[in-house]
Amino acid sequence: MATRIVDVGPGGVQGPEEDLPQPVVQLVPMRRRHLRSVLRIESQVYPRPWSLPLFMSELNMRNSRYYVVARFEGSVVGYCGMMFTGDDAHVTTIAVDPSYQRQKIGTRLLLQGTQESLARGCRHLTLEVRIGNVAAQTMYRQFGFKAAGVRKNYYAESNEDALVMWAEHIDTEEYAKRLDVIEAGVPGTTIVDAGQ
Numbered sequence: 001m002a003t004r005i006v007d008v009g010p011g012g013v014q015g016p017e018e019d020l021p022q023p024v025v026q027l028v029p030m031r032r033r034h035l036r037s038v039l040r041i042e043s044q045v046y047p048r049p050w051s052l053p054l055f056m057s058e059l060n061m062r063n064s065r066y067y068v069v070a071r072f073e074g075s076v077v078g079y080c081g082m083m084f085t086g087d088d089a090h091v092t093t094i095a096v097d098p099s100y101q102r103q104k105i106g107t108r109l110l111l112q113g114t115q116e117s118l119a120r121g122c123r124h125l126t127l128e129v130r131i132g133n134v135a136a137q138t139m140y141r142q143f144g145f146k147a148a149g150v151r152k153n154y155y156a157e158s159n160e161d162a163l164v165m166w167a168e169h170i171d172t173e174e175y176a177k178r179l180d181v182i183e184a185g186v187p188g189t190t191i192v193d194a195g196q
Helices: 032-045 052-059 105-119 134-142 173-184
Strands: 024-029 065-072 075-085 088-096 124-130 146-155 160-168 189-192
Touching (some): 032 075, 065 105, 088 105, 105 134, 124 134
Parallel strands (some): 024 189
């Protein structure tokens, strides 16, 4: 399955940190009630958005999938999906509402997806990202992703190549320290709610 990744940015907002609002972002498992907002974001950020039936199908595969949404002031502002196969977790999609990009929403979502991957016993992460999406690649490199290959003309709507990236050995103490550093750099508060 292709990783669908929008420009979630390198994880930072430009300008002095003291001038920025310190957000409280809630991360909750994606549910059917979130899909209207998810589909709105889909239509804003992807040339070929996923359909409601596709999201419903993904949500029904709870043993091998994990989807989470980011909520800010009651609104869904981003989401992330993971697929689990053996020791590997594949980032299937990650997107942030254009109005909330570059506020580390994508970083929060990927942190949560990585934590869920670890909880499910995964040791490696993988994804595909558009060759031209340098901002997203910068964020993934912070998570230890490294380029492993190219898939030619992977994105059918634009014939753009995909860069295949892997982060290996995420179950080590060294990687846990990397995640701590990333989390410490996220402004504001992140509330993870496993039950909503």
